[in-house]
Each structure stands twice: as C-alpha cells, then as structure tokens.
Amino acid sequence: MxxxxxxxxxxxxxxxxxxxxxxxxxxxxxxxxxxxxxxxxxxxxxxxxxxxxxxxxxxxxxxxxxxxxxxxxxxxxxxxxxxxxxxxxxxxxxxxxxxxxxxxxxxxxxxxxxxxxxxxxxxxxxxxxxxxxxxxxxxxxxxxxxxxxxxxxxxxxxxxxxxxxxxxxxxxxxxxxxxxxxxxxxxxxSADEIYITVKGKGGHAASPHAAVDPILIASHIIVALQQIVSRNTDPLKPCVLSICQIKAGEATNVIPEIVNLSGTIRTVSEEWRKEAHKKITHLCQSIAEGMGGTCEVNIGQGYPxxxxxxxxxxxxxxxxxxxxxxxxxxxxxxxxxxxxxxxxxxxxxxxxxxxxxxxxxxxxxxxxxxxxxxxxxxxxxxxxxxxxxxxxxxxxxxxx
Ligand SMILES: [Zn+2]
Ligand SMILES: [Zn+2]
CATH class of the missing domain: 3.40.630.10 (Zn peptidases)
Structure with missing residues (x-):
C-alpha cells in the first residue's frame, strides 16, 4: 500500500x-x-x-x-x-x-x-x-x-x-x-427559508387607533421567534433562526398595510425541523391575530x-x-x-x-x-x- x-x-x-x-x-x-x-x-x-x-x-x-x-x-x-x-x-x-x-x-x-x-x-x-x-x-x-x-x-x-x-x-x-x-x-x-407576510390596515401615523400597525406586529414576531430557538429547541441539538430581511413602508407618516419578513432556520434533526416549521407558523399567526392583523407563513424546504x-x-x-x-x-x-x-x-x-x-x-x-x-x-x-x-x-x- x-x-x-x-x-x-x-x-x-x-x-x-x-x-x-x-x-x-x-x-x-x-x-x-x-x-x-x-x-x-x-x-x-x-x-x-x-x-x-x-x-x-x-x-x-x-x-x-x-x-x-x-x-x-x-x-x-x-x-x-x-x-x-x-x-x-x-x-x-x-x-x-x-x-x-x-x-x-x-x-x-x-x-x-x-x-x-x-x-x-x-x-x-x-x-x-x-x-x-x-x-x-x-x-x-x-x-x-x-x-x-x-x-x-x-x-x-x-x-x-x-x-x-x-x-x-x-x-x-x-x-x-x-x-x-x-x-x-x-x-x-438543514437550511430552510422562511417567508412571512404580515397584513395590517394602513393609515395616518397620527391616528394609529384607526389602523392596524403591521410594523409593530412584525416587531413582536421577530422577537418572539427567538423563543423557538431558546425555549423550544433541545439545547443539545443546534438550531439557528435568523430573520435577515424586513421590507415595509415608504414614508415617515404612513402606517403601511404590509410587512414582509424573511430569514432562515437551520437545524440537525429532521423531527425537530418539521416540528419547528409548525411552531413558527402557529406563533406568527397567533401574534398577528392577537394584535388585529393576519399573517401568512411560507417555509421553503431547503436541504436536509x-x-x-x-x-x-x-x-x-x-x-x-x-x-x-x-x-x-x-x-x-x-x-x-x-x-x-x-x-x-x-x-x-x-x-x-x-x-x-x-x-x-x-x-x-x-x-x-x-x-x-x-x-x-x-x-x-x-x-x-x-x-x-x-x-x-x-x-x-x-x-x-
Ligand atoms: Zn457556498
Ligand atoms: Zn460550497
């Protein structure tokens, strides 16, 4: 040899x-x-x-x-x-x-x-x-x-x-x-792509009570999603969730209708991967609903x-x-x-x-x-x- x-x-x-x-x-x-x-x-x-x-x-x-x-x-x-x-x-x-x-x-x-x-x-x-x-x-x-x-x-x-x-x-x-x-x-x-669309009701920034602010909803969602990693993931199995894009609004005085968020979730267990997708969707939708808006979540299946x-x-x-x-x-x-x-x-x-x-x-x-x-x-x-x-x-x- x-x-x-x-x-x-x-x-x-x-x-x-x-x-x-x-x-x-x-x-x-x-x-x-x-x-x-x-x-x-x-x-x-x-x-x-x-x-x-x-x-x-x-x-x-x-x-x-x-x-x-x-x-x-x-x-x-x-x-x-x-x-x-x-x-x-x-x-x-x-x-x-x-x-x-x-x-x-x-x-x-x-x-x-x-x-x-x-x-x-x-x-x-x-x-x-x-x-x-x-x-x-x-x-x-x-x-x-x-x-x-x-x-x-x-x-x-x-x-x-x-x-x-x-x-x-x-x-x-x-x-x-x-x-x-x-x-x-x-x-x-694994590497999956997360796309979240938060819908509220646009309006004048001076009259937030007449609008549903999707930026505030999206902010809560971004913070809450970190609990998927810190509170729901088995600490012995690595998991990363990063929101990397926020797109919304055109002016300083207009509450927009829609906020688009996107990011990635990466993990090592196929079982947890499926479970995490469900949890992300549920969390985003309940926060949006609780705050008077709606939310659509699409998770693009990446590599296992x-x-x-x-x-x-x-x-x-x-x-x-x-x-x-x-x-x-x-x-x-x-x-x-x-x-x-x-x-x-x-x-x-x-x-x-x-x-x-x-x-x-x-x-x-x-x-x-x-x-x-x-x-x-x-x-x-x-x-x-x-x-x-x-x-x-x-x-x-x-x-x-
Ligand atoms: Zn590469
Ligand atoms: Zn490469």
Whole structure:
C-alpha cells in the first residue's frame, strides 16, 4: 500500500500545475447555479482531451465520468464535486480574478471541480492497480435550492452502476493548508427559508387607533421567534433562526398595510425541523391575530441535514491519516451551513470532509461567500491526491 500511496502523491504533484490552470480558468469564468452551461462544456472538453468518456446534460448541466478498474463489476464508489458560483463581486486583485461582473467562485466550487478532474487523472493512471468502478459526479447548482443533487439523483446518477458509498469535500477557510477535518454523524445543518407576510390596515401615523400597525406586529414576531430557538429547541441539538430581511413602508407618516419578513432556520434533526416549521407558523399567526392583523407563513424546504456515516467516516479518517500524517487530520465540530450532498448521503453511506486552504502568511484567510475569498493553491495538489487515495481505500472495502 505504501508504494501505491507514493505513486498517488507523485501523480498529484506532477499534475498540480495543470490542475491550477483548470481552476484558474473556472475562477475567471464563473456561472451562477442552474446556468453552468459554459462551465459544463469546459469540463467535458477538458476531460475528453485527457481521454475520458463523458456523459453530459444530466440535470441540464451535470456531468458523469466512469473509470473502470480491473474487475469493474466489483465495488462501485462515487466522488462528487459541485461546479456553480455565487452572485458576489470579486474584490481580489489576483491575475485570475473573475471576468464576470457580479459573479464569483466565492465558495471554492472551482477548486472542487478542478480537484475532481485531478482525482480522475490520478485514478486513470492507476487503472491497473484497483478493482471496481469509480463514478465521478460533477454537480450543478449547489448554492441555490432546490439544488442540483436532487435532480441528478432523479436522473439516475446513483444507478447503473449503483455506487455503494459517496465521498465529497469542501474547502474550509478556518483549516490551514495541509490539514483536513472530518465529522462523524451530522456534519452540516438543514437550511430552510422562511417567508412571512404580515397584513395590517394602513393609515395616518397620527391616528394609529384607526389602523392596524403591521410594523409593530412584525416587531413582536421577530422577537418572539427567538423563543423557538431558546425555549423550544433541545439545547443539545443546534438550531439557528435568523430573520435577515424586513421590507415595509415608504414614508415617515404612513402606517403601511404590509410587512414582509424573511430569514432562515437551520437545524440537525429532521423531527425537530418539521416540528419547528409548525411552531413558527402557529406563533406568527397567533401574534398577528392577537394584535388585529393576519399573517401568512411560507417555509421553503431547503436541504436536509448532511449525515456522515460513522463507520465509513472512521475508515476515511484512518485512510486520510495514512496519506497526510496523523498530525494533519482531525475530527471537528459540525457547522450550520447547508449542503445538498445531504441528498446523496440519504441514499447511500456518505462522507463529506473539510479540506484546509487557509494560509495566514500569504493573507489567505477570508471566509467562503465573501468578496475576498481565495485559497492556497497548494490544495490543488493535496485535494486531488487525497480523494484518489480515499477512493482506492473505499474500492478495497469488502461488501460483507
Ligand atoms: Zn457556498
Ligand atoms: Zn460550497
């Protein structure tokens, strides 16, 4: 196994410059969720130039590549990378800065995509060294509900051949370059969107008695909603509720008719998630009614919590230690972000791990979804190699 590991590391190193060039092309040409048409064309073209057969047009802009080892009918495993960007104006001054006004790869999906191409190249070179089949899934639209994963699953990416497990990774700006983090069990939260419309009766600000003030009702609702988190949630199960938008009113002296509120609720338990939706609706409506108004609540179902299979995660953790050294692999707490990798992990055992990209000395320290987000490109050697190594390990796992 040591010899194989050395080969993976050598290949990862030899391919790095190529993978950096691919990442930079993706970074300069970002596309929003569900619109990754040129991105998909570029991925397909790049993979074909390397000699791969590519299935395109899965859930519109998704792609799949299958790499067969010696006994392809043995275990099949899946590796997933997401390909979409965000509506953010890049503020970095790097040579590979986004060329698209207001769109940026600020979540590192350019890294996930290029890294997965890197993993494909390594596994392609080692085809004679493993048994089974690897399915690489390039998935669109992670950043926007309902997401790309659910449609790719509907269109059969987990069939023919059916993978036994799935691995995914995310760049992590709080982990230094060269290190990697794993979480057993729930790794990411559910993320649902809350839309509340409070209706009152508009009027002159000097005659509030003749009106029903929806701003006052909305204010009570915003404060009361926090009790869902502080008084109704099991304190041992993380839950966040944030109201992030308030829209109402046009003048200093007019009580408006309507207030629109919106926000997000994130949690880790499917049971509590359903219960919380009911409680939010009931609380908002009773407050509005008690104050003479009405209230409509719509909760847009986002992604479910992402669950890392504990046994598989332990296996991958050990394999990562073997590749990176024990000092560079850690267990870490879950985070309250959402991920549509969750849908794959509902179907088959999954492990979604966090790969370090932070380099304080180089000033690379910005959080994902910010205009100054960037990565230490050393990750484009580490991530493809690590994923290839983890894949080789999972292929060697016996089914019984
Ligand atoms: Zn993101
Ligand atoms: Zn992301």
């Amino acid at each position: 040591k010899q194989l590991r050395d080969r993976v590391q050598q290949l990862a190193q030899a391919n790095q410059a190529q993978i950096v060039a691919i990442r930079r092309h993706l970074h300069e040409n970002p596309e929003l969720s569900f619109q990754e048409f040129n991105t998909a064309k570029f991925i397909a073209k790049t993979l074909r130039e390397f000699g791969f057969e590519v299935q395109e047009g899965i859930a519109n802009t998704g792609l799949v590549v299958v790499i067969k080892g010696k006994n392809p009918s043995k275990r099949t495993i899946a590796l997933r990378g997401d390909i979409d960007a965000l509506p953010i104006q890049e503020e970095n001054t790097v040579s590979y800065k986004s060329k698209v006004e207001g769109v940026m790869h600020a979540c590192g999906h350019d890294v996930h995509t290029s890294s997965l191409i890197g993993t494909a190249l390594i596994l392609h070179s080692l085809q004679a060294e493993f048994e089974g089949t690897v399915k690489l899934i390039f998935q669109p639209a992670e950043e926007k509900a309902p997401g790309g994963a659910i449609n790719m699953i509907k269109e059969g990416v987990l069939q023919n051949p059916a993978p036994a497990i799935i691995l995914g990774q995310h760049v992590c700006p709080i982990i230094p370059i060269g290190k990697v983090g794993f979480t057993k069990g729930t790794v990411m939260a 919590p992402t669950y890392n299979h504990p046994v598989m995660t332990e296996r991958t953790f050990e394999a990562a230690c073997n590749y990176m050294g024990h000092d560079n692999v850690h267990y870490m707490d879950m985070n309250m972000g959402g991920e549509d990798f969750a849908y794959y992990a509902q179907q088959i055992p999954g492990c979604f791990y966090m790969i370090g990209i932070q380099n304080i000395d180089k000033g690379i320290n910005s959080f994902v979804h910010t205009p100054t987000f960037d990565v230490d490109e050393k990750v484009l050697e580490i991530a493809p190699g690590l994923m290839a190594w983890l894949a080789l390990h999972e292929l060697a796992v016996s089914e019984d």
